[in-house]
Amino acid sequence: MTEPGTQHSELPESTPDARAIVDAIVASVQADRSRLMDIVQAVQQRLGYLSKDAINAIAAGLHIHAVDVEDMASFYAFLGRAPKGRFQIRLSKTPISMMRGAAAVAEAFARETNAAIGNTSPDGNFTLEWTSDIGMADQEPAALVNGTVLTNLVPADAGDIIAALRRHPPIPLFPGADPQSVALPKARVVTNLVKSGPVIFQPEGRPATGLSPALNQSPETIIQVISKAKLRGRGGAGFPTGLKWKLCRQSISEAHHVVCNADEGEPGTFKDRVLLTEVPDLMFDGMTIAGYALGARHGLVYLRAEYAYLWSRLQRVLEDRRRRGLLGSDVCGRRGFDFDIRIQLGAGAYVCGEESSLIESLEGKRGAPRDRPPFPTDRGYLHQPTAVDNVETFVCAARIMEKGADWFLGYGTRESTGTKLLSVSGDCPRPGVYEVPFGITVNELLDLVAAPDAVLVQMGGPSGQAVAPKDFGRQIAYEDLSTGGSVMVFGTGRDVLGIARQFAEFFVEESCGWCMPCRVGTTLLKEGMDRVTDGCATLADIAALEALAGTVTRMSRCGLGQTAANPILTTMRNFPEAYEARLRPEAFLPRVSLNQALAVATAVQGRGPVEEGN
Numbered sequence: 001m002t003e004p005g006t007q008h009s010e011l012p013e014s015t016p017d018a019r020a021i022v023d024a025i026v027a028s029v030q031a032d033r034s035r036l037m038d039i040v041q042a043v044q045q046r047l048g049y050l051s052k053d054a055i056n057a058i059a060a061g062l063h064i065h066a067v068d069v070e071d072m073a074s075f076y077a078f079l080g081r082a083p084k085g086r087f088q089i090r091l092s093k094t095p096i097s098m099m100r101g102a103a104a105v106a107e108a109f110a111r112e113t114n115a116a117i118g119n120t121s122p123d124g125n126f127t128l129e130w131t132s133d134i135g136m137a138d139q140e141p142a143a144l145v146n147g148t149v150l151t152n153l154v155p156a157d158a159g160d161i162i163a164a165l166r167r168h169p170p171i172p173l174f175p176g177a178d179p180q181s182v183a184l185p186k187a188r189v190v191t192n193l194v195k196s197g198p199v200i201f202q203p204e205g206r207p208a209t210g211l212s213p214a215l216n217q218s219p220e221t222i223i224q225v226i227s228k229a230k231l232r233g234r235g236g237a238g239f240p241t242g243l244k245w246k247l248c249r250q251s252i253s254e255a256h257h258v259v260c261n262a263d264e265g266e267p268g269t270f271k272d273r274v275l276l277t278e279v280p281d282l283m284f285d286g287m288t289i290a291g292y293a294l295g296a297r298h299g300l301v302y303l304r305a306e307y308a309y310l311w312s313r314l315q316r317v318l319e320d321r322r323r324r325g326l327l328g329s330d331v332c333g334r335r336g337f338d339f340d341i342r343i344q345l346g347a348g349a350y351v352c353g354e355e356s357s358l359i360e361s362l363e364g365k366r367g368a369p370r371d372r373p374p375f376p377t378d379r380g381y382l383h384q385p386t387a388v389d390n391v392e393t394f395v396c397a398a399r400i401m402e403k404g405a406d407w408f409l410g411y412g413t414r415e416s417t418g419t420k421l422l423s424v425s426g427d428c429p430r431p432g433v434y435e436v437p438f439g440i441t442v443n444e445l446l447d448l449v450a451a452p453d454a455v456l457v458q459m460g461g462p463s464g465q466a467v468a469p470k471d472f473g474r475q476i477a478y479e480d481l482s483t484g485g486s487v488m489v490f491g492t493g494r495d496v497l498g499i500a501r502q503f504a505e506f507f508v509e510e511s512c513g514w515c516m517p518c519r520v521g522t523t524l525l526k527e528g529m530d531r532v533t534d535g536c537a538t539l540a541d542i543a544a545l546e547a548l549a550g551t552v553t554r555m556s557r558c559g560l561g562q563t564a565a566n567p568i569l570t571t572m573r574n575f576p577e578a579y580e581a582r583l584r585p586e587a588f589l590p591r592v593s594l595n596q597a598l599a600v601a602t603a604v605q606g607r608g609p610v611e612e613g614n
């Protein structure tokens, strides 16, 4: 596989050298078809983009059809079928970045690069694009330059950054470069852990590993302890982790797999970024404990492409664990327990956070969700039993095995035990990660983050709920307001409908297009919100929008489409006055004129519609 940091040399696509490069890359993964993601990333890294010839060469090397490679490559935002600039500047476009001035930053970059958004500069150096949230909501406006993150941008930075890039050696896209190691203005990611709690970030410092004592127990006991602690998945759905592990263990198969979902694509969430940065060992402990409990030998971390800058650091942690006997054969001296972990980098697709899409992507395919059942615990990665869990879930599991179920039960509520990491962004003086016990009310949280003037709290990202002040007494817990971790605070003067419209646009961008209700429905929802925000919608339009939102929710195939209408439905429910204030003054004006619609037929037939009463 291509060494990290190797940059594309812009070889003409059909030279023998290009062919040799592709062949070597394919050979480096033993022509394993399931490693197609690694292959296309490495080829793009070396050749600049995935040319027709490169795709044919990959297909030949893997003995598959070129259409399969093309189909996969066309799915991901970070894979290119055409040449792009040496530096691909992707500016994060979210309601938070926009209210922090991302539009002006984009204009400044466009001026400095001489490239309009969506285009490449005439000198071929820069491609400028908008992208969805990149996991930096606490330090927006932010951007990716190839695989390096720039944060806290202001328009005045653009000149210095572009001048520095013109002198800069190539920056890798896959796996990316650590911002701190790249000499560019604003190439810096701050951890922003604002509040430590007792479970994950203990005040006394870095937690000790609980791996060895855990592995002295039987797999069944581990599953019992996790179940007794009532640990629920931290990725959003809150599924009981002990039950998931039990089901997976019970599935009979040659092999079982543990997958850590580090896709963290929900806009406004960045707590997994902080965990991956601050306590990666705890996450790997949790995965290893899960591997032991399930009888798995393989663990996979699916790391979102936007976090490619963490790749090398995480590899070093894995190497260190192998040296310390925490991975490999007979882990921690436990005879017969062999376990290792591989990191798979994504390529830019929000839907790949959905566990079945993620598994497809891990297998080197486009990230289209699978039909369920069968569930991953029966047929997951390589169609073998697989437990997919969130980063935070594995961290909590490790802590439970270290301190015991009763200790964990001592925090949180009856149905939501332990603490929760919240990624707080928006109108508050100290955006960042807060570890709080489940059961905290929205009001208490707003006090904690010093945001007394909030008028809307978006709980759980765009797929979650828009919470109004009348509901700020509600509890953050699975039994009330649940969240995977995203908390976006909007203060006085923010445009509620504009926020909902931007979220609607996000779902249009991220729909995988597989099923019609979501593919077409998300576009219609966005158009409906355009009319609302433009002040062109009537009461009838609002009713139609609500009905459409219900259809998209009910008829979509996967969680993305099923939650895509949430920003609209929850703002309609909780902020009706915002919609009323923007209605077109006429109570009802049909947008379709019957006479106009039938004009052609009238001309052909020589007679008009039959008048009522005739």
Ligand SMILES: Cc1cc2nc3c(=O)[nH]c(=O)nc-3n(C[C@H](O)[C@H](O)[C@H](O)COP(=O)(O)O)c2cc1C
Pocket (backbone or CB within 6 Å): 232, 233, 234, 235, 236, 237, 238, 239, 261, 262, 263, 264, 265, 266, 350, 351, 352, 353, 354, 355, 356, 388, 389, 390, 391, 393, 558, 559, 560
């Ligand atoms: C569109 C979509 C995106 C998702 N993104 C993520 C994600 O980025 N991280 C995550 O852990 N779970 C995500 N999920 C939830 C996963 O499908 C799955 O429930 C989760 O990884 C299970 O882990 P847990 O039980 O530890 O929460 C997403 C779900 C949907 C429908």
Ligand code: SF4
Pocket (backbone or CB within 6 Å): 351, 369, 510, 511, 512, 513, 514, 515, 516, 518, 519, 556, 557, 558, 559, 560, 561, 562
């Ligand atoms: S609901 Fe959307 S994301 Fe899910 S399968 Fe259908 S088109 Fe794809």
